[in-house]
Amino acid sequence: MSTNEKRSMFAFIWHGFFLALTMAMLDLNTVFPTLINTLSTNKFIFGALYSIMLGTPLIFNILFSHYLSSKPFKKKYLLLGMYIRSLSFLGMGLFTYLLSEQYSNIVLYSFFVFVFLFSVSAGFAGLSYSDLVAKTIKDSRRTRLFSMKQFSGSLASLFGGFIIARIFALGIAFPLNYTLSLVIGFIGLIIASAGFYFMHEPPSEAMKQRPSLVAYIRNIPNILRKDSSFRYYIIVENLSSFSVMILPFYIVYAKEVITVDNSFIGVYLIVQISGTIFSNIIWGIIGERFNAKTIVRFCILLGVLNPILAITLGQFGAYPFAVVFFIMGFMISGRRIGFEPTLLDITPHEQRMEYLGIRGTLNIAIIILPLVGALLIETIGYIVAFSTVSVVMMIAFFLLAKVSDKQVEAYCQ
Template structure:
């Protein structure tokens, strides 16, 4: 009965979630953590470390809190109400950011910085606290063999609308005087987030018939130790995700290296950013389809090798034109090691175990997510860019090797672990 209801609503759920993702992407175009927000912050500080941390905040905020909510999510029959309440904290902060931008003439730079980073952390954690419920809901409403293309469609819609939002934001910043230009960008982002929330609320989720027998937080945390102790395949998967952060480490530094070493101009930066977004759009769909057809492990291995090749190419690039290929490789690597890795996480365990796997698979990776860019920044400041790229290339190759020899695609494994631990993590 549950499977027939899932199939019946699959087209509807795909449609409303793609529209939801499109508006989310539009919002992130208006308030990009890579371009718009760093530009806003640069008006109040010259600290490269502070500005460099901005893109890491949403990734860290997404990953870190997931384990804290997993025990309650594991006992839910219906995920959607929890998703809708918690995700407000992911979408509302952009309106607060607009208010801060409007007040910048009445506040000193330190206060603006404190408020801005507090809001960014609020937004990042808002995504993280809703993430376990949202991913559990998605894994419930989409058959396992369609998750890759589902996530790919979400990423494609978000990236396309992000390009559109970024173009409009560029015009607003150029045509409107400060502080109203940034305030209007952030206000447009908040409106787009509200529309994203509305279409997410249209998701049709069937109610589960079975409940977890885990009654207390203590029992849930005991179940996590069982997973890490008994599920060797998942344990190695988490280790490879940690290592993959090294492969992704140089992404913020490619543009800086191209500017400092090859004198890349503003026009080229804009064009290369467009190349990156288009690559991510196409790669999301193609790699999602490949993962559904031949397994996500293959995509992760290929993405790790692409990241390694990209880092080597950046370090050896004789001229600025090579960086178009570098950013194509970067786009493929980001989709593989972020989006497809998230999809593969959903395939471990059964429906009742899934929140625990999602929480572990993201929260345990969070320290590596923040340490990798800090390591990269330290290497760049104290040695040079090429050494950072070499470390990233080694990280990519080691990730691919460990995936190949130690991790099996969970989609094709019998859930023997589930059967051995039924008292702690019931079907």
């Protein structure tokens, strides 16, 4: 391994560690849902915020990829995105502390703005990040990188989970408890960016002549028509988003149906992170012996199983229900380790940015599904909604077989 590749590995792992610590402070499956539930019991508000959080980066991906496709260097755009995200954390923390007790509606409205900025910058940074991984880390070492990054990030998340558990166990009053977590997240993102300053970035294989945005968009159907493997990848990723849709509602289910108190927020978060850490060993073995696609296959199977477990274990109380969060940790890490390398494996080098943009923009299910999940739960209840997720995930499992294990040739304009 060359010196430059070692520096890149260090930068990605450093970033992964502190990003994970940051995201534990606003964990989307425990902390964030309970914060919104404290401000409002309306599930559609949370569903809308969750849709913005997950979907906004994808909506703008085709525009971002068109812009970045002609840029030989992407690191500065990654750093810009990270700094905007950190300021979003700080903004949410300040509004929560200053206004939540008397003007909770204003805080909720501000969250739509801050979450939007957080998500837009994530899309900009994410494309740059993927390009940096592809051109600084060899194909054979990418799964290892994602496994190592996920493992170090899981340790950071565990540390963050203990911080969250401690904040709530100490009985720190609202809104100071959530403000502390958000400010820690702000600091963590600033530190996370430091590793990239030591990375040497080679120029990308940028398009010699960037087509107009209209021509760029018109070429999407051509690529999807000719590249069936990529087409099925898009379908599978959309269907697998159903398992992501349901994740934040497990903690709401626990609070409303099992009637757990706030002390379990930290407990479930630690259990979830423990599952993430343990799963890295399993995913690492699978990735070394097989490939990233195999990780995705097992991850989807867990997406079939977990909603059924939630329905079953919910009948036995708060502690058995922790198993749901343990498996959730497996699913979260499996998605992070498996999906991105699988996409990079089937993406032509010269059209990488275009493929990444198409994948992001067409991953539309994750945009609307949180709202769909809220609607399903409000109208037909948790059991039917959870069962529906299991059925859809099973369909995704069978369609994954149509995704190739190797890179295809480029499909030009």
